[in-house]
Amino acid sequence: MGNSISTSLRNGFTSCLNVVGAVWVNMLLGLSYTVFLGLAATSIVLIMANDGLSWHIAFGFGTGVGSAVIHFAIMLGALGVVDGYVLYPVAPRFLFASADVVIGLAFGLVTGGYVMDSTATTLPIVSSFMFALAYGVMCYKIAVILIGVVNRTRDPRTGELLDTPLPRG
Numbered sequence: 001m002g003n004s005i006s007t008s009l010r011n012g013f014t015s016c017l018n019v020v021g022a023v024w025v026n027m028l029l030g031l032s033y034t035v036f037l038g039l040a041a042t043s044i045v046l047i048m049a050n051d052g053l054s055w056h057i058a059f060g061f062g063t064g065v066g067s068a069v070i071h072f073a074i075m076l077g078a079l080g081v082v083d084g085y086v087l088y089p090v091a092p093r094f095l096f097a098s099a100d101v102v103i104g105l106a107f108g109l110v111t112g113g114y115v116m117d118s119t120a121t122t123l124p125i126v127s128s129f130m131f132a133l134a135y136g137v138m139c140y141k142i143a144v145i146l147i148g149v150v151n152r153t154r155d156p157r158t159g160e161l162l163d164t165p166l167p168r169g
Contacts, residue, residue: 023149026159029074030142033135036071039063040132047121047128060124061114064131068107071138075100082157089159090144099137106130 043060050056078085088096106127113123148154152166 023146023156026142026146026149030139030146032070032074033138033142036063036067037132037135037139039067040128040135043128044125044132047125051121054119057114057118057121057124060128061110061118064106064110064124064127067131067135068103071103084155084158084160086158086160089154089161090141095137096141099134099141102130102134106134 040063043056043063046053046056047060075087079087090096109123109130110127113120113127145154145159148159148161149156152162152168154161
């Protein structure tokens with residue numbers, strides 16, 4: 001049963017990727033990470049400029065938690081449905097693995113800080129800086145992959161660098 005669902009999801013994603021195209025999928029990911037970066041920057045400005053208004057702190061919490069959950073859902077979803085998915089196809093791999101760790105740590109900080117004291121501003125600001133840094137790295141990764149897919153030097157499904165460029169046509 002579980003295998004057939006996984007196979008159905010994989011086939012559905014492959015069909016969707018063939019219709020939409022890898023360039024558009026990477027553009028959507030790039031747009032998502034740019035929005036996440038903007039939300040993190042906005043939460044920093046709002047919290048710092050308004051000295052801890054409760055809705056600004058909640059905004060920082062919500063954007064941090066929401067963007068982290070979406071980021072990891074995309075990553076785990078891709079691992080589950082894309083054949084041959086490469087988690088870190090762009091060098092240096094350590095940089096992108098570190099960005100994922102930073103996103104996870106920032107998620108823990110903002111969640112723990114909000115649970116402990118929902119009026120404190122330090123952890124939402126620190127975690128928003130961490131999110132902004134990590135999503136900036138993710139924007140770079142997606143840009144490299146997108147340029148490589150357009151130039152046919154990267155695999156359109158996995159983002160992995162190809163030994164020989166794909167033929168035009």
